[in-house]
Structure formats: C-alpha cells, structure tokens
Amino acid sequence: MAEELVFYTNPMSRGRIARWMLEETGVPYRTEIMTFGGTMKAPEYLTVNPMGKVPAIRHGDTVVTECAAICAYLAETFPEKELAPRPNERGSYYRWMFFAAGPLEAAATNRALGFVTPAEKSRMAGYGSFGDVMDTLEKAVSASPYIAGDRFTAADVYVGSHIGWGMGFGTFEKRQAFADYLGRVTNREGYRRATALDDEVMKQMQ
Template sequence: MSGKIILHHAAPSRSSTALFMIEEIGAPYELDVLDLQKEEQYRPEYLAINPMGKVPAIEHEGQVITEAGAICAYLADAFPAANLAPLPGDPLRGLYFRWMFFQGSCLEPAIIDHVLKREPGRRGMMPYGTYETTVDTLEKAIEKGPWFLGERYSAADVYVGSAIAWGLQFKLLPERETFKRYVARLNERPARQRAMAIDQKLMAAAKPA
C-alpha cells in the first residue's frame, strides 16, 4: 500500500506515538498541527474527522483512523515492508496482539487510576486487576529483552514503548532498571530520534516570543 499519510498532530501528546510509527515505516506524510491550548481540536472541521476531539488521527487512502494503538496496528499492516508486525500464521502474531492490546486495556487505565488516586473497584471488575500487577507484568515482558517479541522489534515496541517512556518521564511508573534500559534502547531508534526532534521544533515554535 502507498499514498501519503496525513497526521493530525499535537506536540507533545499521544499523537507523538503515531509520528514515531510513521517515521518507522518511512512513508511520505503531512502534518496538520493542532494547538491544544487554543482548543483547535474542537474546530468543526477537525470534529468532522474525529468527533472525540482528540489526537492522533490519520487520513490514508480515503480512510480515517483514530486511536494511537489502532494507527500503529493499521500502519504496520498497510506497510508490511517495514516488518513491524508478524504476518498471519507467524507464531509471534498472538504475542504481538497481546501487547498491542495491553497498553490501552490495562497499562494506561492502571496508570491513570493510580495517579488520580481513584478508589479501585472490586478486583474482578477492574479491566487490569491492580496497578502493581500491571506494572510487574509489563516488566516481566521486557526483562529478557530486547523487545516485546524477543529479538524482533515491532509496532508493539513503538506503541507500548512510547507509553513506558512517558510513564518514566512523568514518574507515573516506578523507575525500575528494566524500564530504564528498555527506554534507552528505544531512544536509540533513528525513527524515534527524528520524531522527537520534530516535536521539539514544534514545541519551540509554539512558545511565546
């Protein structure tokens, strides 16, 4: 699949993960930068793209895809030459999907509830069990490394790895050596360095003179 991607983006935000993913696949793209402080994400023209008024969203070959995880999964399949997702029939595909879904269904909800000090419900009703179990499970997944699929780097590292980096940066995850070593490896990826440099420029340009 080819065709230019339009990324509706704000820096820094969850759309930084989508930018990282697009840099990994090496496809041509265009940025539509939204100023969240000015609430440009609620403009009627953007709400027509994503009624949730959130970033990221991408447009590609007549389709609109929202949610960072869905974008990463879509792009990994749409651009198989980047080799960021095991193909159907590959023994690693099940493990890949496990971690692709873990971020949105377990990790982020656990972090948000923990940070906001929300009163937990009954353990059996929580989508992630407990914050501690979620963090321990995450650590175990990458302690042997170097990536979520062992030696194979994938979109799961782009997506979940970005969340780990975010969690460490804002002290939302414990500063365990396993997490720090993993993020150090992730930050060595040229695509991540390019995406971070773009975000730095956007943030610098947005600062008042």
C-alpha cells in the first residue's frame, strides 16, 4: 500500500509552489488548508512545522518543509516523472535552485521591505546587491531553455515560481528574459491544474 501524501497549504502563500510541483508529479495527495494565525499556529500543526508556516508535506512518516526542499524531495521520490536532474544537469539544477532559495529570495524580500544594502556593506549581504541578483538571474534563464538545460525539471518549478511572484508583485525588475522564461515554464498542464485548484480554494475561502 502506497504511503499517504498530505499537503498542508494556503492558496495565498508559497504553498502554490509546492502545489505546482505536486501536480507535475501527478501522484495522489490529500490537501489540508491551513489558516494564518489559526490552524497554522495550532499545536497539532506545530508538530509538522514548528515555524507554523506553510507549505509542508507529510509522506508516510516523512515530513518536509521549505519549498525548495519539497520540490527536490518529490522529484527524487518519484523519479519516473523525470523531474530530478540527470548527471549532467546536477550542477545547474542545484546551483540555481539554491540561488533562488538564498540570494534571490533575500534580495526580493529586502526590496519589498524597502531595505537597501549600503554599498559599502554589500559584502556583508549574501547576495551583494539587488542589481547583482537580477543580472545573475537574467544570465541564468538566458543560457538555455530551462534552468538546468534543455528540459523542464523541478528546479524550473521553484525558479519559475519566484520569477512569477516577483514580476507579479513588483519585487523583481520586469525584464524580457524573465518574461520569456516564465512563459516557457508555465506553459504546462501541471501548472494550469495547480493554478486552477488554488484559485478555486481562494474563492471558497472568500
């Protein structure tokens, strides 16, 4: 008997990234919708994620939090879906997934909060400057059709989601290379299914 896969999320959160990844795998899962300041902070859920945040997944006895980790875990756990990197793709796959989880998210968050790293202290920030991050990301998405090479992988779910959110909320610069890459990675049935599911949950919540 297959181990149950439970997805804890809220459609107004980074849970949309994990939802997209789940839909790309095509494996069955059960969704638990969590509320901000409510069920996310309840003792029961804090045993899943002590941070009291979503998304998280429980696969049998295994719990995984953090979107990048969820994407990587699902790709490796269901290899038949071919979303994990092949040997020649591993360098780019892990490089850009962790770049998005680290420098990219930090730079975008600080920008959204109105924080600008003083030029003389840029070496203290892991990402240097916001401009450095945007230039580096542009080069990454322009080097090949997908972030790890010529085919779609779980890293595209993660990097593509960041670009989609950043351009949508104005925390990223709207560069043509970003728009072109985003168009490629979101032109997929998995993305459309995930978006439709989360949009429907949002309607129900309202």
